[in-house]
Amino acid sequence: MxxxxxxxxxxxxxxxxxxxxxxxxxxxxxxxxxxxxxxxxxxxxxxxxxxxxxxxxxxxxxxxxxxxxxxxxxxxxxxxxxxxxxxxxxxxxxxxxxxxxxxxxxxxxxxxxxxxxxxxxxxxxxxxxxxxxxxxxxxxxxxLDFQHVGITLREQEIKWANEILQENNVQDPIGLLTGSVAKSRSVPIGKWIEIAKDKSADDNKFVIIGEKRDAGNAQKIIAQVGEDRVISFCGKHTLRESIALISRCRAVIAADSGLGHIAADLDIPTISLFGAGDPEKTRPLGDLTQVVTANVHCSPCGDNICGNTLEPMICLDSISSTQVWNTYSDLHN
Incomplete structure (x- = not known):
């Protein structure tokens, strides 16, 4: 059939x-x-x-x-x-x-x-x-006894990603997947800067992977954190190439987004920052994946645009960089 x-x-x-x-x-x-x-x-x-x-x-x-x-x-x-x-x-x-x-x-x-x-x-x-x-x-x-098979990369795709990272003098980076289609799921730029500049970040190098529309925010993060620690691939590659780059990351910190789901499916240690989305329904699935949420009074609302006019984006603003890096430590222990 x-x-x-x-x-x-x-x-x-x-x-x-x-x-x-x-x-x-x-x-x-x-x-x-x-x-x-x-x-x-x-x-x-x-x-x-x-x-x-x-x-x-x-x-x-x-x-x-x-x-x-x-x-x-x-x-x-x-x-x-x-x-x-x-x-x-x-x-x-x-x-x-x-x-x-x-x-x-x-x-x-x-x-x-x-x-x-x-x-x-x-x-x-x-x-x-x-x-x-x-x-x-x-x-x-x-x-019921099926074996899950996730996203499958070709050897040449992995080789290509390794070469791109080498050309940019980056080895074993942490991926920042900052973009999300829904505004209510887009982590504020200030929060990404806080995460990257936290003392627990040590001397880790970050790569920002995303679409063309994420490039402007990526440059703002780089301006605050430093070109020596952050580079951006936003808008430079196809989705398939972005998948290959994600597969070469040591770990990933992601907004509630498609790229976050990709990282989790690839079994990359993935920290997903959730606010409006309901983790019970749409959390990324993976053995090395954890969701970080502030559990504020108005989340998960499920809306694509924040409706909290008095405390806009409180669900994501309330997540601390300490939460993120403690979760990172848990995933690596």
Whole structure:
């Protein structure tokens, strides 16, 4: 059979879907597994040993009703027998319907039901998002002993990352993943400066990894901490290259972000700073990962923009650099 998976649309969610991929492969061991993903998240699934094909979809091909229908019809050539729709969006269900796959499985809501053959109600209990995706797999009893396979880098990608660090005279750095799509999850610049200048930071060198939009803040951090201790790769590399650079870090301190999920999945010691986000639902998964939170009265609010006008960003401002470095010590002991 041909099994299709419509990936979540955000990097962190795509990483959290990798456990779903492991369960799915266990259940459909001999079938062809095709992951369809927006172009900005397709790198998460690249070179994955459990996936037969990754099909990136350019954003422009999903703009508007006509392009959405056209994209769905283009998937008819895949001859999908089963299509798992992981996003909750109306658009993703419409695309699955136009693919003419025999079975289309997804969650209810947003008037998606007519486009799905198998509609699943969202779990009523609070569960981690990775488990939410797995909830879509029916008759999952035989897949409980699956082996998780995370992001898989090629040897040449690792070699490239080592060469980039050597060219910049950096060895065994600590990664600072400062950016986040949601403003409420973006750690204030002053907090990053406090963390990097804390006495517990010793003489560690830092590399800031992120998108082009993070470059301005990275330069402000460098101006305060020093070019001899911090360099920025923001906006200079593809997502796949950024993954390779993260894999070469001794440890990572991350905002609640997709890159934080990547670091955790790579088994890099990862400290995730959470404020608005709920760790019970979206914490990064990894054996060497810990979440740091201030547990203030208004968090986790789950909002993308801070609504606390009297104490804006108190959830992240209240995290101390001492908390961060104590957690770092715990991870390295």
């Amino acid at each position: 041909n099994i299709g998976v419509y990936s979540p649309n955000w990097v962190g969610d795509a990483v959290m879907a990798l456990k779903f991929i492991g369960r799915l492969r266990k259940q459909y061991a001999d079938d062809k597994l095709i992951v369809i993903a927006r172009d900005w998240v397709a790198a998460i699934f690249d070179n994955h040993p459990l996936i037969n094909k990754v099909l990136p979809v350019p954003t422009k091909e999903l703009a508007g009703v006509f392009n959405t229908i056209k994209t769905g019809r283009s998937f008819q050539k895949l001859n999908l027998d089963i299509f798992f729709v992981l996003p909750d969006s109306f658009r993703s269900a419409v695309i699955a319907w136009f693919s003419k796959s025999n079975t289309r499985i997804g969650f209810t809501g947003q008037m998606r039901e007519p486009f799905l053959t198998d509609q699943m109600d969202l779990p009523k209990e609070a569960i981690h998002r990775s488990e939410k995706y797995i909830y879509l797999i029916q008759n999952d009893e035989h897949a």
